[in-house]
Amino acid sequence: MPGPEHIRGHLDELRSRILRVAAIVGAVAVFAMTFHAEPFGAWGVTLYYPVPDPLDNIAAQVTAHMRHDLVPPGVQLIQTSPGQAFFAQVYVAALLALLAAMPAVARECVAFLRPALREREVRAGRAILLPSVGLFAGGCAMAYLLVIPYILEFLYRYGESAGLLTFLNVIDFVVFVLQFLLAFGISFQLPLAMYAVSASGAVDSGYWLRNARYAVIA
Template identity: 35%
Template sequence: MDNDTEAAPRLIDHLIELRGRVLRAVTGLLAVLLLLLPFGNKLYAALAAPLLAKLPPGGQLIAVEVASPFFAPLKLAFFAALMISMPWLLYQAWAFVAPGLYQREKRLAVPLLASSVALFYAGCAFAFFLVLPAVFGFLTKIAPEGVAMMTDISAYLDFVLVIFLAFGASFELPVAMVIAALLGWVTPDQLKESRGYAVVGIFVLAAVITPPDVVSQLMLAAPMCALYEVGIIASRWLVRGDRTAAASDAE
């Protein structure tokens, strides 16, 4: 009975803390969104630059739906605000769960969170600066003669966001491998021995999650294969360090 009486206030305190963290996260996201809304059209112009650079002189995007010129920049501003505020959102999640973690878990969680954010940003940057120009250059060259490539702004935004999410998520591969190794699901040696199967799986995954063109598939599979090797090295190093730290804590 006493345990139930003590547990109720603790649960209420946790719920209040959770509400506060969620409110801070949402407030930060909305603040960034409000700052970006006046620049929605400029953001879209920058996003459309890789395609416009590959179109013939006079080529342009079109708006098929009446409200597209309003909703497409708004959607892009929200996505950009989410990307920019991601460290703040993750910090709020971390601040909520950190008090319940052991010191060993905190030592591992901080670098993993930082690495995951950095890798996601790196994947999006790789997609924007390297993949999109290559993809659009390929697509514009294979267009049948007499066909003018005039893409709808909403369809273009959806296409680019899918590319960003695909590359950003795929660049998280080393973090996923390290977490699996730390949890004991796999060992670094097993990851190394499964390299051949992993390469085949990477190419299949690249074919599934990218748009149906060979260029984007190859440009996703190649860095993922390199990141798989990075994941093997990182998992071996961190697992060894984790075991050493656990032994020191036990002593």
């Protein structure tokens, strides 16, 4: 049975890895809150370079794009108390930071668990680093392009049919969007979880096929 020193060593390692991930997330979030993405053309392609601008920052630009792409016609996005727009941008910056830090999160998780894993499991963990980012981004894209616009438009039609003025609080809007983005991004990790469990030898690949009907019902 591991002694207190052994457990303390694992806890210290876990803390250091969490701090590294938190530092990356914090750095990206601060960058998104303090810099503006300025467009410029090069070789017929629109590129961006960062310019210091805490007011019209990257998070504010993303929020403006979300309003343009997702808020139904006739619905006004409003701020009803001081600071709501600021905190909405903080939430957006946190999501951008989470997306940027996903490779680091996966790498730190694999590195922390490596002593307890077999070589085959370590290789499987490394193999899912990049796909995890792609699948998370794919889930977010599906929610952003296909799901959220139709849900918001469907729900706000009830207010229009009743002759109501339709407004949407910026905090409620951002939280609603982020919840869907995270839910779809995480749900798209299911294939990787299935691959990791199969690669570890806990179940064979045919197990998923035999029980696919339960996944459909869920």
